[in-house]
């Protein structure tokens with residue numbers, strides 16, 4: 001059995017860590033939090049230069065055609081560093097969607113730009129504070145024109161194009177829409193995690209080109225989300241471990257009642273529980289990585305398992321990191337809230353935890369995966 | 373990443389399967405058993421002997437002590453395969469998992485050659501005489517005295533919670549030889565014959581109704597000095613060897629798990645529908661699935677490290693904590709799904725054959741035995757995360773001046 005990453009992949013991890021330590025310190029994350037820019041463009045260009053954006057894109061479309069395990073390694077490090085870039089929208093969602101469902105012409109048109117980091121894509125599904133469903137979706141394509149409003153759209157304000165799920169004569173399909181073209185108005189919206197920028201996009205008869213089969217939009221979205229869930233779960237595990245490390249460092253250095261707070265059992269047990277949650281999540285992520293990289297039939301179950309446990313782990317580690325810091329943890333100045341914000345974003349961005357738990361059990365019911 | 377065995381591992385697994393298929397029944401097809409403890413011990417001894425005759429006992433022990441000299445990964449493969457079969461290994465768990473490794477580390481060559489092959493062949497059953505009424509988590513607070521008398525030591529005192537003492541032939545024992553020094557410094561470790569004069573074993577009835585553990589009283593029990601393991605006063609270090617092996621031996625609490633609850637929820641009605649359609653039930657199922665899956669793949673990561681020939685990380689330290697609490701809560705929820713019938717404890721009335729009742733009544737013991745949840749959290753915090761030890765008010769105080777046990 002070989003259930004760890006290979007030496008080359010570990011090398012990639014080290015390289016990613018040292019690059020991100022240098023180019024994406026928490027100060028850089030904070031600069032995006034407090035500034036006006038949608039993301040750290042210099043950082044993103046550097047990541048593209050290292051080939052991260054090109055990782056899984058085939059060579060014929062300008063990529064380097066590595067496997068998804070490499071992408072998982074990068075995702076964990078991005079999660080650990082909280083890197084403020086549109087990488088996840090472009091790569092976990094849009095590039096995966098194009099590779100799964102795009103025509104050759106669509107791939108030719110969009111993938112090279114994603115691989116080089118020069119174009120940014122966004123995935124637009126949500127329409128306000130509720131789950132988007134076939135029954136309540138109001139964005140609609142008539143002929144080749146899309147009308148409706150999507151909000152929040154991660155990276156919607158800096159993206160050049162979007163993949164949009166919209167109702168149409170066939171029920172619902174995915175569409176490619178040029179965001180710099182006619183019929184598109186976008187405004188940045190305020191979110192709980194301003195280190196990742198989000199927009200409200202209003203389409204008024206914007207030209208739209210279908211991606212994949214007519215009427216298959218919901219099923220395609222499920223498939224895209226299964227794949228993205230594994231990659232986001234690695235970001236969550238990276239974030240969870242970073243929050244745990246931060247809590248530990250603080251607890252070791254902070255004294256109360258004449259001793260380090262790390263010597264109080266309530267703090268020790270809290271951190272032990274954070275470690276347990278993060279370890280379970282990591283192991284589930286490895287299973288997800290295996291399923292993703294081998295296109296296994298188990299992917300829907302593995303992805304939901306990874307997502308549920310990684311969402312829980314990141315939330316637990318982020319909130320208890322604040323608690324461990326006492327009053328300092330509640331200040332804008334300390335970095336604890338950066339993890340807390342990101343944990344919330346990542347636990348709702350592909351649909352909420354209750355929905356993914358339900359989906360996990362549904363996937364087990366339909367796959368008869370009980371032996372797993 | 374892959375789940376495949378290396379060619380050598382696959383060959384080993386195939387050989388293990390061939391032996392098991394020829395000699396045992398899969399748990400899934402096993403008959404209901406209603407046997408006495410004596411019958412179960414006989415069955416366990418026969419199975420252990422058969423394994424040893426065929427080279428499948430104590431795989432990682434050296435061959436001269438009755439083992440096979442197998443690699444850690446081969447041991448894991450064997451355990452994976454054997455665990456699918458209805459075979460009684462319980463009575464030997466403590467002896468082979470903890471006493472044997474302690475003997476290998478500390479006994480003389482003659483003693484090893486005398487005792488270990490008998491242990492490996494199931495001829496002798498061993499028990500662990502550590503805990504006392506006043507010393508459990510704080511094991512070093514034990515009071516059982518050993519006093520030197522010529523070539524012997526004379527033992528007086530009491531042990532408690534000794535699993536399997538009622539049918540054990542030998543035991544490993546920690547005693548206090550010097551109460552005038554700090555508590556960790558005055559301990560000495562022995563092995564002894566459980567049939568020695570002066571030993572009295574009294575069963576303790578557990579909350580589950582069974583009586584697998586005992587009180588063991590020592591009145592002027594004589595142990596030859598040759599059966600001392602480690603130096604006089606060095607018993608704590610020897611105990612740590614046993615406890616380290618205990619952490620390896622006490623792994624997944626087991627019992628009814630996700631698939632059992634899934635099946636129950638699919639068959640049981642809740643508000644006019646199968647319970648599994650209920651959102652609250654699904655949410656709980658999902659949480660336990662994630663835990664079970666997380667433990668399974670944590671274990672795979674450990675196996676991968678062994679398979680590569682590297683030392684596993686500390687990940688597996690979480691197994692007992694997570695699995696024992698899961699065992700308890702999942703069992704309790706299974707009973708909830710049975711509604712008013714969830715209070716029944718009668719196998720003829722329960723199609724699930726009381727597995728949830730057994731979880732419910734057995735799990736509290738798993739959360740305590742082999743290190744309580746709280747002690748294991750301390751260990752994760754200290755050994756894995758590198759946080760400071762608890763403040764020790766009894767450090768550097770003579771043991772005779774330290775308050776211990778119940779006041």
Ligand SMILES: Cc1cc2nc3c(=O)[nH]c(=O)nc-3n(C[C@H](O)[C@H](O)[C@H](O)COP(=O)(O)OP(=O)(O)OC[C@H]3O[C@@H](n4cnc5c(N)ncnc54)[C@H](O)[C@@H]3O)c2cc1C
Pocket residue numbers: 265466500501502503504505506507508509510532533534535536585736737738740741742743744745746747750762
């Ligand atoms: C089923 C079963 C089988 C067993 N088999 C054996 C056996 O074969 N041989 C043997 O020697 N022993 C055996 N034991 C004993 C077992 O090792 C002890 O029960 C266990 O170590 C706890 O000790 P205690 O019972 O004295 O509880 P205590 O140590 O008194 O603990 C009581 C409570 O205090 C908490 N506590 C204690 N110290 C701390 C601390 N430092 N920090 C935080 N909380 C603390 C504990 O977690 C627990 O909740 C068995 C126990 C059980 C339940």
